[in-house]
Amino acid sequence: MTDKISIVGAGLVGSLLGISLKQKGFNVTLFEKRKDPRKTEKYKGRSINLALSRRGILALQSVNIFDKIEPLLIPMTGRMVHDVKGRLTFQPYGKEGQCINSVSRGRLNEILIEELEKSGVNLNFDHQCETVDIENSTLGFLNGKKEKSDVIFGADGAFSIIRKHLQQSDRFNFSQHYIDHGYKELDMTPLNGDFAMEPNSLHIWPRGNFMLIALPNQDKTFTCTLFFPFEGATSFHSLMNENGILSFFERYFPDVLPLIPDVAEQYQKNLTSSLVTIKSCPWYKNRTLILGDASHAIVPFYGQGMNAGFEDVRLFTELAEKMNWEWQKILPAFSSIRKQDTDAISELALNNFIEMRCHVGKTDFLKRKELEAKLQDAYPKDWIPLYSMVTFSDLSYAEALRLGKIQQKVLDEFLYEKSENLDFEKIVDRFNTLKKAG
Ligand SMILES: Cc1cc2nc3c(=O)[nH]c(=O)nc-3n(C[C@H](O)[C@H](O)[C@H](O)COP(=O)(O)OP(=O)(O)OC[C@H]3O[C@@H](n4cnc5c(N)ncnc54)[C@H](O)[C@@H]3O)c2cc1C
Structure with missing residues (x-):
């Protein structure tokens, strides 16, 4: 040719x-x-x-x-979710052996x-x-x-x-379209020659309107990224001086502060970038x-x-x-x-931004995830959670989105019943019916 x-x-x-x-x-x-x-x-x-x-x-x-x-x-x-008190919860991304890679x-x-x-x-x-x-x-x-x-x-x-x-x-x-949030990267150096946190997780600090995440690097550092609104009472615009930055981290990310002691300096020095x-x-x-x-x-x-x-x-x-x-x-x-x-x-x-910054720490979200994992275990060919369709398969994104919306509708219907003993077969049948209907 x-x-x-x-x-x-x-x-x-x-x-x-x-x-x-x-x-x-x-x-x-x-x-x-x-x-x-x-x-x-x-x-x-x-x-x-x-x-x-x-x-x-x-x-x-x-x-x-x-x-x-x-x-x-x-x-x-999986995700390692850090709450405001520094307590950790691990949420696997998929089934055993499934992972994303930094x-x-x-x-x-x-x-x-x-x-x-x-x-x-x-x-x-x-x-x-x-x-x-x-x-x-x-x-x-x-x-x-x-x-x-x-x-x-x-x-x-x-x-x-x-x-x-x-x-x-x-x-x-x-x-x-630019979203209202931007991002800033912060480096977390190794602690005593090793990773400062568990390395085989994507760390998330969900805080409602903003969040911090951290991904591991081969040199045992983490790259942390703060996703934060540009404007508003708690925002890049309002948070500029050293004292403000330190008290913000103390309040929202207390477990991060000792691991990035120069956080205020990095915050002031590193670029703030937009997301489009x-x-x-x-x-x-x-x-x-x-x-x-x-x-x-x-x-x-x-x-x-x-x-x-x-x-x-x-x-x-x-x-x-x-x-x-x-x-x-x-x-x-x-x-x-x-x-x-x-x-x-x-x-x-x-x-997924809303899911990551708002929902991942909430009980409802965790219940839904738990139910989806059980459905997948019981019906592995019929029920593949949306995250897995997007991340661990090569199904077209459009089809993953379509099926994800049907799953959400079906779960909403069944969870609304608030029954303790959910009938998995009924849930999967309903999903398959709606899926075929197109
Ligand atoms: C904060 C952040 C986190 C991300 N995390 C992930 C992630 O975890 N996983 C993931 O899959 N994606 C992630 N992405 C998205 C990913 O970075 C992009 O989708 C990817 O880089 C796109 O690759 P590209 O080659 O199309 O564009 P680019 O990486 O932008 O490359 C474009 C290239 O073109 C060159 N160029 C530009 N203009 C000209 C010109 N006029 N003449 C000659 N050369 C030119 C540039 O120098 C550059 O080398 C992330 C993005 C951001 C912003």
Whole structure:
């Protein structure tokens, strides 16, 4: 296959796409505005670590590089919920053996770039794309260079320049929504040479309108992230001076304070970043396609942004194979088939923020989770909890969302009865009936 392919963005998704297309025999060139992260300071991205789960793993396996990533992973088998008194409750994510995995964003990206280089992809760092001539499939760069290709992929993230050019074309839909909360990362160093907290969990401090989470790193540190409103009585805006920050942590996160003694300094020094949902459609025009965050950026509360972007790459490649790499058919087909899934995960991610910051510590939520676990044990083929469908399966996000809504309706109906002896068979029958009804 001799087609010349240009990819803009050597982040997580663009790099994986480059590997996949090169393996299919294309002539692939990648352009990245940053310097080569392997030769510069460690990557200073928006989040230091990420949760990699089944969809991402399947995509990495599809290009045979998961064995290179696996040694970087720290499995997290459940949520460790910290209440305001510092008491801990562990909530498993799924069944035994199921976990999500904390991975360094920087190392993951570096390994993908190493693989690109080994496979012979033409890599161009320090190349900031500025223009796209969509009719002639030609990219223009800040350094004056121009590049004509047979196909262009924009994997240049949430603020994609390629999408901005698509936006200028007729009938292109676009929406962008910032939530009221932002985030700030804080580092928790090791304690006596070891992890300061249990390492195989995702730690959560749910506090109603805000929350703190922590994911482990291989150097025995934790990256903590405070998700906090920008404005209001208790917010980034109101909390600025050292005394205020310390008394806030003392009140809401008393068990964190001794583990991050320089919390006030870090809080004042570290960036506050915003969180955005971006939707667009169609993702293509002529021979240019956007994917990953460039076409569908989501809030991070389901830990699925990268996983969804990696899944884009796997599904795109599979579809293209089936369609014999006929670009003029594949680009519109992929855009229309995949869009409903990314809309679904976008909705799920927003809902999960409320679940994480408000519900995970509450008795009702725990009862529901317990009931769902029992239903799954009794009817493993019929009842798979929503979190498991999203995180531990490759069922389409749209179908997971649909089934999740039916499960919620059915549980609401049965829990309303407040009967001590719930009839599991009846619950599952009702679910299956509604599921078939469509
Ligand atoms: C706080 C936070 C936590 C998250 N946690 C998770 C998680 O646990 N699990 C998960 O699955 N996802 C998570 N995500 C989402 C994840 O980070 C993104 O979905 C993922 O990085 C998207 O990858 P991408 O390659 O599409 O975009 P990006 O990672 O943004 O990469 C885009 C690349 O394009 C380059 N670029 C941009 N513009 C240009 C240009 N004009 N010319 C050339 N190059 C350009 C950039 O330098 C960058 O390298 C999180 C996100 C945030 C903000």
